[in-house]
Amino acid sequence: MxxxxxxxxxxxxxxxxxxxxxxxxxxxxxxxxxxxxxxxxQNGPLVLGHGxxxxxxxxxHPGTVVVMNTRGITAQxxxxxxxxxxxxxxxxxxxxxxxxxxxxxxxxxxxxxxxxTVGAAPVQNAGAYGQQIADTLHSVTxxxxxxxxxxxxxTRACRLRYRDSRFKQTPGRWxxxxxxxxxxxxxxxxxxxxxxxxxxxxxxxxxxxxxxxxAAVLANRxxxxxxxxxxxxxxxxxxxxxxxxxxxxxxxxxWSDRGCPVHRHSDGNLRTSAGWLLELxxxxxxxxxxxxxRCSERRTLTVTAHGNATAAAFDQAxxxxxxxxxxxxGIVLQPEPTRVGQWATSP
Numbered sequence: 001m002x003x004x005x006x007x008x009x010x011x012x013x014x015x016x017x018x019x020x021x022x023x024x025x026x027x028x029x030x031x032x033x034x035x036x037x038x039x040x041x042q043n044g045p046l047v048l049g050h051g052x053x054x055x056x057x058x059x060x061h062p063g064t065v066v067v068m069n070t071r072g073i074t075a076q077x078x079x080x081x082x083x084x085x086x087x088x089x090x091x092x093x094x095x096x097x098x099x100x101x102x103x104x105x106x107x108x109x110x111x112x113x114x115x116x117t118v119g120a121a122p123v124q125n126a127g128a129y130g131q132q133i134a135d136t137l138h139s140v141t142x143x144x145x146x147x148x149x150x151x152x153x154x155t156r157a158c159r160l161r162y163r164d165s166r167f168k169q170t171p172g173r174w175x176x177x178x179x180x181x182x183x184x185x186x187x188x189x190x191x192x193x194x195x196x197x198x199x200x201x202x203x204x205x206x207x208x209x210x211x212x213x214x215a216a217v218l219a220n221r222x223x224x225x226x227x228x229x230x231x232x233x234x235x236x237x238x239x240x241x242x243x244x245x246x247x248x249x250x251x252x253x254x255w256s257d258r259g260c261p262v263h264r265h266s267d268g269n270l271r272t273s274a275g276w277l278l279e280l281x282x283x284x285x286x287x288x289x290x291x292x293x294r295c296s297e298r299r300t301l302t303v304t305a306h307g308n309a310t311a312a313a314f315d316q317a318x319x320x321x322x323x324x325x326x327x328x329x330g331i332v333l334q335p336e337p338t339r340v341g342q343w344a345t346s347p
Contacts, residue, residue, distance in 0.1 A: 006056035006341060009048050009067060011115065011228065013236050014311040015056025015341060018046075018065045025069045027088055030177060034143055037064050044145035044172040046340055049090060049117030052228065053124060053238055057341030058311045066175070068119055073099060078182070084138065086180045089119025093126065101214040105183035107136035109210045110196070112217040115228045115239065119176040123167040125160040129217055130192035132266070134160035136181045142174040150177070162267045163243050163336060171338075188213040196220060225285075225298025234296040236305040238337040241318055242274035245331050255329070274333055275301035281324040289317040315339065 006015025020040070024033055037045050045064040048054065070088035073096065077083050083105055087096055097112045110131035111121075120126070121133040122140055137155045144151045151174075159166040167174055187207035191197045197204045199216040208216075221227050229235060246269045247255070252262045260280075261273045278300045288294045292309030296302040303321075305314055322333040 004065075006051075006060055006065065009065065010051030010054055010056050011230075011236065012051075012055060012238055012305050012311075012314065014058070014305060014309065014314060016058050016060030018060055019062045021065045021067060023067045023069055024090070025071075027070045027072070027177070030070075030143070033066070034148075037066070038145075038148065040064055044143075044175060046172070047119075047175050048340075049120040050092070050115055052115040053120065053337050054340045055238070055311050055315055055337050057339065057343045059342040059344070061341040068117060068175075070177070075103075081185045083183050083185065084180055085183055086178055087118045088178055089117060089176050091118045092116075093118050093121050097214060100183055101211045104185060104210050106186050106188050106210050107131075107181065107183040108133070109188050109213040110193075110217055112214045113221040113227050118179050122158055122160065122176060122179060123165055124163050125165055127163075129196045129220075131189060132160075133181075134158075135189070136183055138180045138182045140176050140180070141178040142176050144174055146173060162265055162269070162271075168338070171340075225296060225302065234298070234302065234304045236309075237296060237302050240274070240301045240336050241303045242278075242301065242322070242333040243336050244271040244274050245277075245333055246270065247272050247331060251329075251331060255331075272331070275299070277325045277329060277331060277333065278321060281321075281328050283321065289321065293317040311341075 004021040005017050007013050022033060041063050045066045046061050047066045047068055049068050068090040070090040072088045074086045075083050093111060093114055093116055096118055097108050100108055110129035111126060114126050114128060122137060126133050139152055139154050140158060141150060141152050188210045190205045190207055191202060192204060194204060196216060199220045200208055202208055252270045255272060256262045260276050262270055265271045283295055283300045285295050285300055286297050289303060290313055292307045293303060293305060293314050296304050318335050325331060325333050
């Protein structure tokens with residue numbers, strides 16, 4: 001396993017040296033890889049898919065980094081309309097969504113355009129436009145580094161919440177190898193997100209054909225600057241840098257009167273727009289936050305790296321933005337990307 005750096009393994013293109021990098025493309029190689037890693041490491045390795053939701057430390061990661069590039073989809077019909085779809089962890093999520101749209105299988109159509117891999121989706125409980133991977137996830141197969149064996153977790157054992165899971169809470173304990181979704185050969189799920197309904201030209205609650213919803217999601221994401229363009233001016237990014245924060249009923253009443261959007265998430269919590277809060281404190285698209293770090297040209301909530309930016313500067317920029325919001329509103333923003341590698345201080 002040759003030495004390498006983390007920077008080219010992440011969409012921010014930040015990060016220092018890695019002790020070793022293992023590119024895993026063939027699922028049949030996993031057991032040998034796990035034995036090799038266990039002989040080198042006391043704990044599990046750092047696992048990356050596309051590195052689209054991480055900030056890798058400038059000091060790098062002294063241990064093994066596994067780049068999960070396993071691909072493949074297997075489908076099995078369970079009932080007249082339900083299909084079990086098992087996907088290898090390194091398969092691009094957006095490719096799976098396009099495959100499902102071509103097969104007219106509903107359940108993940110609103111996840112079109114989300115960067116990253118299928119294996120990363122349950123870690124973050126990836127979601128958009130009122131849909132999340134938890135809606136259709138049936139189970140995941142993982143490697144348990146503490147026990148040294150394969151295990152299968154049903155969805156309830158994954159503890160999926162708003163952009164959270166047991167895998168995110170205990171990094172390094174488990175490596176996701178496959179995910180099984182139960183999709184349905186029906187029209188798309190009811191449209192609950194107003195901008196998407198407008199994009200489709202249908203009322204909220206309508207169930208258009210799956211391919212139409214997938215196409216509308218991509219069109220809407222493109223218009224809002226939400227598609228990751230590896231060759232564009234905002235290529236070095238991790239998408240939204242803050243979660244939409246949970247707020248109290250008192251905060252909701254106060255800020256909604258001032259035009260702040262408030263909605264009740266599927267987790268039951270009231271949440272508001274992190275992007276709106278950033279604009280409230282004076283942030284604008286294209287505006288510099290610090291040297292080498294600025295808001296994207298299209299969207300305040302996407303923060304991008306440029307030139308000789310460092311991971312430390314990017315991370316500090318997020319802290320500074322969150323502090324400005326907290327000082328002005330009392331609302332606490334939580335970063336969405338995960339810090340990985342060897343940081344000087346704890347998150």
